[in-house]
Amino acid sequence: MNTENFKSINILLVEDNPADVRLTQEVLKEGKINNKLNVVYDGEEAIQYLHKEGPFADAELPDIILLDLNLPKIDGREVLEHIKKDDNLKRIPVIVLTTSDAQADILKMYENHANCYITKPVDFDEFISVVKSIEEFWLNIVKLPPKK
Numbered sequence: 001m002n003t004e005n006f007k008s009i010n011i012l013l014v015e016d017n018p019a020d021v022r023l024t025q026e027v028l029k030e031g032k033i034n035n036k037l038n039v040v041y042d043g044e045e046a047i048q049y050l051h052k053e054g055p056f057a058d059a060e061l062p063d064i065i066l067l068d069l070n071l072p073k074i075d076g077r078e079v080l081e082h083i084k085k086d087d088n089l090k091r092i093p094v095i096v097l098t099t100s101d102a103q104a105d106i107l108k109m110y111e112n113h114a115n116c117y118i119t120k121p122v123d124f125d126e127f128i129s130v131v132k133s134i135e136e137f138w139l140n141i142v143k144l145p146p147k148k
Contacts, residue, residue: 009035009139012062014046014079015097016071020120020127024066027131035139038062043074047082050089062092063144066134067114069098069105077108084113091145095134 011028015021021039028037038059040046046067049056065083069076076096083089093115098105101119109117118134121127138144 009064009144010060010062011035011037011139012046012049012065013037013039014041014043014065014067014071014076015039016041016068020068023124023127024131027128028135035135036060042072043076043079045073046071046079047074050083050086061089061147063147064138065092065094066097067094069096069100069109077105077112080109080112080114093138093142093144095138097130097134 013021013024015024025037028035038049040049048054049059052059067076067079076098080094083092083094095116095118096109096114097118097120099120106117118130121130
């Protein structure tokens with residue numbers, strides 16, 4: 001039996017919309033993969049979390065990050081740049097999950113080494129389907145890099 005399949009996946013959700021946070025939590029709670037979802041609500045908290053600063057001193061580095069772009073304080077574009085320039089963080093896969101479908105945003109995120117760019121659907125059922133697809137692909141199929 002492969003015990004690696006039973007390993008818990010640590011997910012960091014960087015999202016300022018409480019409704020999207022709740023929906024993502026519910027979908028992942030019902031999923032097949034054992035996961036621990038940690039949520040921060042702005043880019044500043046995301047950076048503090050990733051550096052284990054302030055209230056996040058005991059935070060565990062995530063295996064994967066779900067990142068919104070339009071965040072208060074520090075936006076997701078800057079957060080992604082910060083992550084991918086940091087040798088201790090750059091291997092963590094970052095999935096951009098945002099309402100923006102602007103070609104400039106898509107191009108910039110891939111230029112800054114986002115691993116995936118997904119435009120959030122506004123339809124409730126489609127949003128659930130997208131989160132389930134993320135779970136199936138990124139948590140079940142993809143081999144994530146080992147933590148440093």
